[in-house]
Amino acid sequence: MEHKQQGKQSVRFEHPPVISGHASVVGQKEGEGPYGSYFDVIEQDPKVGGQTWEEAEGKLQEKAAKLAIQHSGFTQDDIRYIVAGDLLGQLMASSFGLMTLQKPFFGVYGACSTMGESISLAAMLLDGGYADHILALTSSHFASAEKQFRFPLGYSNQRPKAATWTVTGSGGVVLSSPDKAKGKVVVRGITTGKIVDYGVKDTMNMGACMAPAAGDAIAAHFSDFKSSPEDYDRIITGDLGKVGKDILIDLLEAKGYDIRKQYMDCGIEIYDEEQQVQAGGSGCGCSAVMLTGYILKKLTSGEWQKVLFVPTGALLSVVSFNEGNSIPGIAHAVLLEHVDHCK
Amino acid sequence: MEHKQQGKQSVRFEHPPVISGHASVVGQKEGEGPYGSYFDVIEQDPKVGGQTWEEAEGKLQEKAAKLAIQHSGFTQDDIRYIVAGDLLGQLMASSFGLMTLQKPFFGVYGACSTMGESISLAAMLLDGGYADHILALTSSHFASAEKQFRFPLGYSNQRPKAATWTVTGSGGVVLSSPDKAKGKVVVRGITTGKIVDYGVKDTMNMGACMAPAAGDAIAAHFSDFKSSPEDYDRIITGDLGKVGKDILIDLLEAKGYDIRKQYMDCGIEIYDEEQQVQAGGSGCGCSAVMLTGYILKKLTSGEWQKVLFVPTGALLSVVSFNEGNSIPGIAHAVLLEHVDHCK
Numbered sequence A, B: 001m002e003h004k005q006q007g008k009q010s011v012r013f014e015h016p017p018v019i020s021g022h023a024s025v026v027g028q029k030e031g032e033g034p035y036g037s038y039f040d041v042i043e044q045d046p047k048v049g050g051q052t053w054e055e056a057e058g059k060l061q062e063k064a065a066k067l068a069i070q071h072s073g074f075t076q077d078d079i080r081y082i083v084a085g086d087l088l089g090q091l092m093a094s095s096f097g098l099m100t101l102q103k104p105f106f107g108v109y110g111a112c113s114t115m116g117e118s119i120s121l122a123a124m125l126l127d128g129g130y131a132d133h134i135l136a137l138t139s140s141h142f143a144s145a146e147k148q149f150r151f152p153l154g155y156s157n158q159r160p161k162a163a164t165w166t167v168t169g170s171g172g173v174v175l176s177s178p179d180k181a182k183g184k185v186v187v188r189g190i191t192t193g194k195i196v197d198y199g200v201k202d203t204m205n206m207g208a209c210m211a212p213a214a215g216d217a218i219a220a221h222f223s224d225f226k227s228s229p230e231d232y233d234r235i236i237t238g239d240l241g242k243v244g245k246d247i248l249i250d251l252l253e254a255k256g257y258d259i260r261k262q263y264m265d266c267g268i269e270i271y272d273e274e275q276q277v278q279a280g281g282s283g284c285g286c287s288a289v290m291l292t293g294y295i296l297k298k299l300t301s302g303e304w305q306k307v308l309f310v311p312t313g314a315l316l317s318v319v320s321f322n323e324g325n326s327i328p329g330i331a332h333a334v335l336l337e338h339v340d341h342c343k
Helices: A053-072 A089-097 A114-127 A142-149 A206-224 A241-254 A284-301 A318-322 B053-072 B089-097 B114-127 B142-149 B206-225 B241-254 B284-301 B318-322
Strands: A010-012 A018-026 A081-086 A105-107 A133-140 A169-176 A185-191 A234-237 A263-265 A306-310 A312-314 A329-331 A333-338 B010-012 B018-026 B081-086 B105-107 B133-140 B169-176 B185-191 B234-237 B263-265 B306-310 B312-314 B329-331 B333-338
Touching: A010 A206, A018 A053, A018 A284, A053 A081, A053 A089, A053 A133, A053 A142, A053 A169, A053 A284, A081 A089, A081 A114, A089 A105, A089 A133, A089 A142, A089 B089, A089 B318, A105 B114, A114 A133, A114 A169, A114 A185, A114 A284, A114 A333, A114 B105, A114 B114, A133 A142, A133 A284, A169 A284, A185 A206, A185 A284, A206 A241, A206 A306, A206 A312, A206 A329, A206 A333, A234 A241, A234 A284, A241 A263, A284 A306, A284 A333, A318 B089, B010 B206, B018 B053, B018 B284, B053 B081, B053 B089, B053 B133, B053 B142, B053 B169, B053 B284, B081 B089, B081 B114, B089 B105, B089 B133, B089 B142, B114 B133, B114 B169, B114 B185, B114 B284, B114 B333, B133 B142, B133 B284, B169 B284, B185 B206, B185 B284, B206 B241, B206 B306, B206 B312, B206 B329, B206 B333, B234 B241, B234 B284, B241 B263, B284 B306, B284 B333
Parallel strands: A081 A105, A081 A133, A234 A263, A234 A306, B081 B105, B081 B133, B234 B263, B234 B306
Antiparallel strands: A010 A185, A018 A169, A018 A185, A133 A169, A185 A333, A306 A333, A312 A329, B010 B185, B018 B169, B018 B185, B133 B169, B185 B333, B306 B333, B312 B329
């Protein structure tokens, strides 16, 4: 059998799955940010025509799912599996939002690393021959997340400088077998993260919770692929924000890797300074919409040839937090390549 | 490429992954039930040495994980991935319980169908060549589930006849590549469920919520494998309970399948009438401990040659319920075979 296991925690795909379609749906605030023109749909109604915040988030997923399928050139019938999840308890947004698609469904939870987890699993299922086309997606919504994790919106709590703003948005990709589809971006490899806990307990400083997991996954990726930061056009984390960024750079420097030149964080990018989001954007939707709205376009055009996409998750629960537990992190790295440069 | 996709929503493994080790850890009540002597560990302390119910559930998972690895004859170092989840918001039990194992981690959520989902994904990842050994597991705990989904224990609410009792327990299996391990039970195939919603809104009648999803997955399995109920020694659902059982039998009869002779439900089996659990046991742990404690022993001995194991999940959230939503269901079928009869 062809050797697929790469190092200790990675996979390298010899015939890599193709991203045949992708779509991004965001809220008004994200549409007003510096990347607004890149997103496919900007929803002006914060409830997306629904009755509740959870329903709104589900509708974001449904829209992103259908648009990604449309962009792939395939039909809903061609999709064999959906791999999806969200931040909400019991994956409410995915369960209700994706029900109408009536597809075999794998629910996943990796907090804000979910886009990395869903793409990783989808890529292996495709490459293994278990499907020709798989939809991988995730979402978050500012209001449903605040309601679940922090305070009701009406309470108008103050936000410290290390706090992040949960992105309202959903991003979805259709991954296809290279025998069945063409596309300019492929998933060349994955590095699956471990749960890493440095003992941080501050829910208003998620970047510090997640940075160690990101550092762990990125270092594992370099080691497994025998690569170094210079081999990538960009190394892009999900939502570490300004505080997490500095920690990550320091942690990787201590391991001998200087990622300053290649580094970018979706959470820092997605909003402008004037949008008053403190440390940046966060949520599963943050990296998902930046991937599907911006990063994949740069890779498709060939401006970027090789990107390490590393969504980062804080395994935070209100219950575990209130019981005094720390907030462990996890990060899943996905190696994306422009297809002309695949060896 | 070898054809692995079987029908519309199934996979058949030509060289099926082997169950090289498995373990069950249960609480006192489960230990006092009719299957008590089958379980590996019966915990007398409801908090399993922890401070909180969530920590207790995490410790159940940790124990089941380590024991399953020990029983497999392999070591923690040999395990490449963990695929695990639980009922709690943001997978608290898995995140905290399995952190010490320090393994690349895929968090999954399928409500009480999680054991079916985790085995399905693990089987494909193994068969695809991405790992030699994977640990798949899940758990539930009566107290953490009641706290999250229903009432605080101290409230002493009454329980209607259709209510089920969340099993305290965790079951884990080590799946191994057939090139790397021997074992008498293999995962011959999987049928991945869709989210099915018949509009039931009663949190005290989870069986009715899940039965349509179970019926859908089982009928899809028969169709994809061109099989009928007589081809199986047992068809075993997770936790439909007494109410759900009758609905499932009726639904499948309407589709032309009479499963009465082969049918068994882990939720109905796990407790005695005298244990006052109304419609039966439930929770991710219910099917997980019945699988690892009892079903796999029957398959190992060869008394059963072929079992369709169908954990069933109710995609219930307190928030979605309080917002007036129905409770959709999902079920994932796993075809287990005694190895001498594999063709």
